[in-house]
Amino acid sequence: MEKQKQPLLSIAKREALPWYKNWLIRGGAILLALVFCGIITMLLTGLNPVEVFRTLFYGAFGTNRKIWVTAQNLAILLGISLAVTPAFKMRFWNIGAEGQVLIGSLACAACMITLGDKIPNGLLILISLLASLLAGALWGFLPAFFKAHWETNETLFTLMMNYIAMQLAAYFIIVWEVPKGSGKIGVINQSTNAGWLPVIGGQRYLLTILVIAILTGVMYIYLQYSKHGYEISVVGESHRTASYAGIKVTRVIIRTMVLSGAICGMVGMLLVSATDHTLTTTLVDGRGFTAVMVSWLAKFNPIGMIFTSLLLVVLERGATEISSVFSLNHSFADILTGIILFFIIGSDFFVNYTVHFRKNRKEGK
Amino acid sequence: MEPVKNAIRMENITKRFGSVVANNGINLALHEGEILSLLGENGSGKTTLMNMLSGIYYPDEGQIYVHDKPVTIASPKDAFDNGIGMIHQHFKLVDVFTATENIVLGLEEEGRLDLKKAGQRVKEICEKYGFDIQPNQKIYDMSVSQKQTVEIVKVLYRGADILILDEPTAVLTPQETDKLFAIMRNMQRDGKSLIIITHKLHEVLDVSDRVAILRKGEYIGDVATKDANQQSLTDMMVGRSVSLNIDRPLPVNPTPRLVLEHVTAYDELGVKRLDDVSFTANAGEILGIAGVAGSGQKELLESIAGLYPVKEGKILYYDPDVDYAETDESGQPKHQPQSLVGMDPMDIRKAGIAMSFVPEDRLGMGLVGTMGMTGNMMLRSWRKGKGVFVDTKGPEALANRIWKELEVVTPSTKFPVRRMSGGNVQKVLVGREIAQEPAVLMTAYAVRGLDINTSYTIYNLLTEQKMKGRAVVYVGEDLDVLLELCDRIVVLCGGQVSGVVDGRTITKEEVGLLMTQHRKEGAE
Incomplete structure (x- = not known):
């Protein structure tokens, strides 16, 4: 009898896993990732991996100030992630959060610069807020309108809108530059603090954190229990099912993207008016894209997104610390981040599938 | 009586998908030169079993013999090399190509591609068995039954002497079905061996020599068609006696x-x-x-x-x-x-x-696949909740009612309907639509x-x-x-x-x- 070739592996879809097994697999993946990171660290740098991890942790939580900065970074990233989530649940691939946040920041900065000291502070903040919301909403509305009516590709559209926002910001930074020729705006209304959001509890970052905390809860309820949330889920699953159920698909797409953009705009305002008090083209710093990952990793669950954004922020903050303490290139920290994410995303496969190795058949036939 | 020769023999074939056993220790034989009907309810494992013959799946256990030689069928190419051809329910044809172009597509023959010669061979095959297609006709110009013919010729062109037809009559009119059956008998006369999967019992009785029956992944047995009737086949298939009459009371005051x-x-x-x-x-x-x-x-x-x-x-x-x-x-x-x-x-x-509507595309239009029964009940009632919130209690109660009354098999009302079997999906949909009164x-x-x-x-x-x-x-x-x-x-x-x-x-x-x-x- 000739030798028979057989496929070695077979992959089968799993039935639903009990929650503890699910977490065991995911926890195991993170542990494995850390071990793997340790090995890579030793091989590439010869440093003690435990020391590296300790430094990473120190970078994120080492001092009071570091904790506050981490929390603020977390809030901003989480805020943007919450903003893109309704669109993603609708399977509308909005990768334009970067631009939507920046345009919100620009609108806020414009109000602060042009109206500063001319109207009461409270009114100025209100106008800034409205302007930011509207600017973000417009950036969300445009791709949605074209998608809903003419099926344009939203991924490209939102991506391109990023560049428009970026160039607009660059242009106005030159218009408003202080001092002339510096190419920077500097701190807006430094002497009067006009248009600055109030500092509460003596902590500069507390307001941002509170706003985002509330937003997280609201977004969770919105997606889970509201009629809009239900409409979004159905539209995301199938436009035909939505029409069948009497849901106006066009309206839901536009409304959801306007909401998505508006929340981004608000985060943009928080960045300018609560913490940075200035505008640069790199203000958002790629977080509009990182938010995509945060949202996906948490499977669009706002509560889960607290943890995924925390993970990414800690890794990022820790990475900066590692590169300065061990005088390593920042790229090294990126390698570690990459490894950890790879394992976390990879663990999904093992949650959903089992792999069988084929047993050798040795019955004498 | 001369001993029967087997074109195919499947021995102790087992195939599992996760914890589901689709085929459990199946022993099936196809005699040379016969038409065998494979009968079974949905989810009884017919298509899975046939897919292992055509190289789409690989059995977890068991051995397949073709003309009494043990073979390994790990890919569709292996299947063709063993002379096995499957005609699938859904056609796999390129619309803008001609019949001949579709037929030679994917063949790795030596030398230059000679469409003329290929067309000649297609013509020969058609004449031999009585197919009515033109080698140079484009697929988009063809009727459903002609497209099916192209699929059959494709298989014959590759030299298959064992043909498997998966629900070929589902898309045909009665007249076209008769024509197909005549062609199947022609092929049989030419010494080909055929397996036909169909749900329609009168077709089974009409065309086949022998019927093999599967139930829930198990091989129940086989009968010679001349000894069977609709009732006996149904009883074997379902495992108990089923009434085959549809009650049709006269309309009252239409x-x-x-x-x-x-x-x-x-x-x-x-x-x-x-x-x-x-x-x-x-x-x-x-x-x-x-x-x-x-x-x-x-x-x-x-x-x-x-x-x-x-x-x-x-x-x-x-x-x-x-x-x-x-x-x-x-x-x-x-x-x-x-x-x-x-x-x-x-x-x-x-x-x-x-107005209630049970659409053809159940999961793409009538239901939301990723949601459970409750979420799907809400498709009809989502507007009724208080203020901005949806009401989940009413739909939950309705889901529970349908679950019980229509005996839907699902672990819970939250279990995604996409992962239910076809029959249960339809019960959820029909149940919901009828509940709208x-x-x-x-x-x-x-x-x-x-x-x-x-x-x-x-x-x-x-x-x-x-x-x-x-x-x-x-x-x-x-x-x-x-x-x-x-x-x-x-x-x-x-x-x-x-x-x-x-x-x-x-x-x-x-x-x-x-x-x-x-x-x-x-x-x-």
Whole structure:
């Protein structure tokens, strides 16, 4: 009898896993990732991996100030992630959060610069807020309108809108530059603090954190229990099912993207008016894209997104610390981040599938 | 008697998907030169078993023998090398290619591609078995049955002497089915061995020599066709005695509920899909819609449901609570029926018209696959919640009721319906639509892909609705069922009504002729 070739592996879809097994697999993946990171660290740098991890942790939580900065970074990233989530649940691939946040920041900065000291502070903040919301909403509305009516590709559209926002910001930074020729705006209304959001509890970052905390809860309820949330889920699953159920698909797409953009705009305002008090083209710093990952990793669950954004922020903050303490290139920290994410995303496969190795058949036939 | 030679022998074949055992220790033999019917309910593992012969799946355990030699079939190419060809339910053809081009596609022959020679060979095969296709005809110019023929020729061209046909008659008219069976017998005479999968028992009895039966992944046994009848086969398939009669009580006081007048509709490309369609659906009656697949059934139902734009004509709805015979002082009718043209599903619901629709595409239109039963119940009631929030209690209760009453097999009301079996998905959908207490209930291919048991459950539910005075519209493909279930039948052909006939007196052949009437006129 000739030798028979057989496929070695077979992959089968799993039935639903009990929650503890699910977490065991995911926890195991993170542990494995850390071990793997340790090995890579030793091989590439010869440093003690435990020391590296300790430094990473120190970078994120080492001092009071570091904790506050981490929390603020977390809030901003989480805020943007919450903003893109309704669109993603609708399977509308909005990768334009970067631009939507920046345009919100620009609108806020414009109000602060042009109206500063001319109207009461409270009114100025209100106008800034409205302007930011509207600017973000417009950036969300445009791709949605074209998608809903003419099926344009939203991924490209939102991506391109990023560049428009970026160039607009660059242009106005030159218009408003202080001092002339510096190419920077500097701190807006430094002497009067006009248009600055109030500092509460003596902590500069507390307001941002509170706003985002509330937003997280609201977004969770919105997606889970509201009629809009239900409409979004159905539209995301199938436009035909939505029409069948009497849901106006066009309206839901536009409304959801306007909401998505508006929340981004608000985060943009928080960045300018609560913490940075200035505008640069790199203000958002790629977080509009990182938010995509945060949202996906948490499977669009706002509560889960607290943890995924925390993970990414800690890794990022820790990475900066590692590169300065061990005088390593920042790229090294990126390698570690990459490894950890790879394992976390990879663990999904093992949650959903089992792999069988084929047993050798040795019955004498 | 000379000993039978086996074209295929499957020994102790087992295939698992996760914890589901699709095939459990199956022993199946196909004799040389016979037509074997493989019979079984949905989910009994027929297609899985055949897919292991055609190289799509690989068995977990067991051995396959072809002409009594042990073989390994790990890919479709291995299957072809062993002379096994499968004709799938869904055609795998390139529309803009000719028959010949499709047939030679993917063949790795030595030397230059000689389409002329290939065309000559295709012609020879066609003449030998009596196929009616032109080698140079493009696929998009072909009817469904011609496309199927191309698939069969493709397999023969590759030298297959064992053919597996997976539900080949599902898309054919009775006349086309007869033609296919004649061709199958020609092939048999030529020494080919054939396996045919079908749900239709009369076809099994008609064409095959032997019937093998699977139930829930187990091999139940085989019988010579001459010793079997519809009842005995059903009993073997289901595992207990099942009544095969559909109860058809006479309609009680039928009154017009839905009247279509000269309805014409075009698709996005401007092709006429409905052409001057007129008929009346009565309350208390099941109105069947017959026609070859794609004759406008889908467009018709969607037009009524407000999902398809109607260009011309009227769709009138008569409310069951209104007496249209009432007249005012001047003798004019007091009430006018409501026109549905131009309304979308929400408008229809807001107008207080209870219309239920079980669409053909269950998971792509009627249900949300990733949601559980409760979420899917909400598709009909999501607007009813208080303020901005959805109400989940009502839908949850309804889901539980349907779960129990229709014996839906699911671990919970949260379990994604996408992962349920076809029959259970349909129970969820039909259950929800009936629970709306509709004045009009439309169903498209309500029993497609369902096993005999579930099919009868659905027929009974529809008849129950009819007796409650609802207007039931039943779009079907199995003429036997249409003739047994429906009171009247509208036959569609190419978007036109080619006849409205009495379901109790018409014969299958007559309906079959009406189904193809216009097509014949066009071709000749």
